[in-house]
Amino acid sequence: MRKIECVILDWAGTAVDYGCFAPVSAFVEAFKSLGLEVTAAETRAHMGLTKIEEIRALFRIGRVAEAFRQRYGRDCDERDIQACYAEFQRLLFSTLRHYSGPIGKVVETIDALRMKGIKVGSTTGYTKEMMDIVVPAAAERGYRVDCHVTSDGLPAGRPAPYMVYKNMCELGVPSRYSVLKYGDTIADIREGVNAGVWSVGVVLGSNELGLSEGEVEAMPADELRQRMLDVRYRMFAAGAHYVVDTIEELPMLIDAIDRSMNR
Secondary structure, three states: OOOOEOOOOOOOOOOOOOOOOHHHHHHHHHOOOOOOOOOOOHHHHHHHHHHHHHHHHHHOHHHHHHHHHHHHHHOOOHHHHHHHHHHHHHHHHHOOOOOOOEEEHHHHHHHHHHHHHOOOOOOOOHHHHHHHHHHHHHHHOOOOOOEEEEOOOOOOOOOHHHHHHHHHHHHHOOOOOHHEEEEEHHHHHHHHHHOOOEEEEEOOOOOOOOOOOOHHHHOOHHHHHHHHHHHHHHHHHHOEEEEOOOHHHHHHHHHHHHHHHHH
């Protein structure tokens, strides 16, 4: 019988940091230090990539590239990218611990999956040094995974599949049909698709929705429903097999996937 044996979760916006705010603010402030403006929406459009690759993507935005030329009289180069990345890291490291609290019902749901014998892995756009802060801070609040993988030492980060494959190796999961990748960004969805595993997106708390818990609670129901629908469309367009509102739906979804694989 085929069944889901391993769930691989993203971190910020999926398991911790509701709304994925830690990296957004650090990107915005890092570019501001160079006299450039990037918006929260622009940073969220590339979220899920490794952070250095996201900075490269932000510098490629036409408006940002032109603003750099106007300010410095030349095109940006790798030195500018590395300088921006250094400032981004300084800002992010100062806030990461604060943004490492688990999203509601994540701990309880993961505990329930473990009771069913499911292994729990993870991938991230953060570096190993960043995860050295996030992992223990989340553990102090009750969230633990069996394996956490970064792109350090791998051929590439998301949307390439290598972090998923390394989780499978570390956790001893031999079949891609037994793996479910769960995340809150388009890069997460594509990572799962490229790895050939079940790819599932989550809406509430996600980078794609980009709202805090307070903003979700205060938003008129019709507007929230439309925003959530827009996120679903983007995730399905990126190749998601399923999209859920919250992680509480995951155990029932896994049961349904198990049944469908054995019909």
